[in-house]
Amino acid sequence: MAHTKLTYPYKLPELGFDYAALEPSIDARTMDIHFNKHHGGYVNKLNAALEGRAELQRHDLVTLLGNLDAVPESIRQAVRNNGGGHLNHFLFWQILKPGGASAPQGELRRAIEGKLGSFDAFKEEFSQAAMNRFGSGWAWLVITAAGELKVISTPNQDAPSMTGDVPLLGLDVWEHAYYLHYQNRRDEYVANFWNVVNWDVVGHFFEQHR
Numbered sequence: 100m101a102h103t104k105l106t107y108p109y110k111l112p113e114l115g116f117d118y119a120a121l122e123p124s125i126d127a128r129t130m131d132i133h134f135n136k137h138h139g140g141y142v143n144k145l146n147a148a149l150e151g152r153a154e155l156q157r158h159d160l161v162t163l164l165g166n167l168d169a170v171p172e173s174i175r176q177a178v179r180n181n182g183g184g185h186l187n188h189f190l191f192w193q194i195l196k197p198g199g200a201s202a203p204q205g206e207l208r209r210a211i212e213g214k215l216g217s218f219d220a221f222k223e224e225f226s227q228a229a230m231n232r233f234g235s236g237w238a239w240l241v242i243t244a245a246g247e248l249k250v251i252s253t254p255n256q257d258a259p260s261m262t263g264d265v266p267l268l269g270l271d272v273w274e275h276a277y278y279l280h281y282q283n284r285r286d287e288y289v290a291n292f293w294n295v296v297n298w299d300v301v302g303h304f305f306e307q308h309r
């Protein structure tokens with residue numbers, strides 16, 4: 100599951116569903132290219148950056164990204180970009196896996212309502228974070244180090260764990276995630292994202308980390 104420790108050599112996970120399974124919200128061609136070419140590229144480049152670096156290979160990916168200062172400068176940006184890319188997509192496919200609840204349940208529901216007002220208010224805040232991310236990046240629902248639910252956004256492939264947050268839900272707003280089907284209409288992609296979130300998985304992550 101999402102917060103399994105990922106270690107070198109890194110590899111693409113099992114997607115666990117067909118490329119067409121999220122249509123019409125996310126089209127099959129985008130899924131195929133996104134998973135194999137983009138996520139696959141991050142994995143390959145991360146492994147290449149860490150080749151021969153035994154002292155870095157023995158750390159799990161969250162630890163590595165949380166201590167980038169300890170990574171030699173010559174490969175630091177590559178580890179940040181491609182390590183973040185791997186970790187972010189590793190979570191993304193899981194929260195999109197078809198099935199599960201279409202809205203948060205139980206403890207997670209109560210926590211969202213308690214901290215963020217209501218499920219609708221949360222969706223609005225998260226959607227705004229996704230829309231307001233200029234250029235490439237992600238919107239997230241995280242648990243902060245202080246144990247609070249929070250909506251954040253990160254640029255590029257920066258991962259919430261770089262600042263000590265634990266991601267529960269993420270939305271990739273790089274153009275590669277939507278451009279074939281939606282072109283410039285990020286707002287439609289964000290609106291349709293809510294049709295394909297597996298809230299059972301998000302709830303499971305919450306129970307693991309609250």
Ligand code: MN3
Nearest residue numbers: 137271273276
């Ligand atoms: Mn992506």
